[in-house]
Amino acid sequence: MKATVHVTLKNGVLDPQGKAVEHALGTLGFNGIEGARIGKYIELDLAETNADKAETQVTEMCEKLLANTVIENFRVEVDG
Amino acid sequence: MKATVHVTLKNGVLDPQGKAVEHALGTLGFNGIEGARIGKYIELDLAETNADKAETQVTEMCEKLLANTVIENFRVEVDG
Incomplete structure (x- = not known):
């Protein structure tokens, strides 16, 4: 049986990795990024x-x- | 508009982080773990x-x- 887990930072917790990605996307010419948050997917x-x-x-x-x-x-999801 | 991205290692690519999690779960007493792969969720x-x-x-x-x-x-998903 397969299960997937999403682990995300709670709201209000600083996400430096997300900030770095947001900034990097901006420097690559992607405009209109209002936020980026990085989590884990297991x-x-x-x-x-x-x-x-x-x-x-x-x-x-x-x-x-x-x-x-x-x-x-x-967040846990189980799929048969 | 919100978008989510799942980034996962291709099949056949070694996942040391996944192996470490698999082993750690075993030592914590969780049996029956046949595999663990770790990806990113953005x-x-x-x-x-x-x-x-x-x-x-x-x-x-x-x-x-x-x-x-x-x-x-x-894998990209966009939700209005």
């Missing part, structure tokens, strides 16, 4: 075949390792 | 209001800056 292959159990397991992984819940939000 | 705020133009613009940004197309794939 694809997991799980042996678990039950979607609910897989989602619970991946949520626990996010809380323990994949996301820093003080400054980051995460 | 959220852009654009001044452009035409969805087609925005998609073309963001695709060009990916080719020029956001993705290394030798080893990475990217």
Whole structure:
């Protein structure tokens, strides 16, 4: 079973990597960039075949390792 | 207009960060992880209001800056 996780910085948390990308795009001649935020995208292959159990397991992984819940939000999607 | 970009390593390209996460999850007691791949997730705020133009613009940004197309794939989504 495959699961995907999006980890994004919470609103209000400074994102220097996003600022750097925004600036770099500007210097490359792309105008009209009003903001850029960079997050992580994680694809997991799980042996678990039950979607609910897989989602619970991946949520626990996010809380323990994949996301820093003080400054980051995460979103888990499981697809059969 | 908001656009999101997923940048992922192509199949066959070694992903040391993914391997590290896979191993770390194992040591934390999560069994049944058969694979982990880490990519980037980019959220852009654009001044452009035409969805087609925005998609073309963001695709060009990916080719020029956001993705290394030798080893990475990217996927652009634009939502009004």
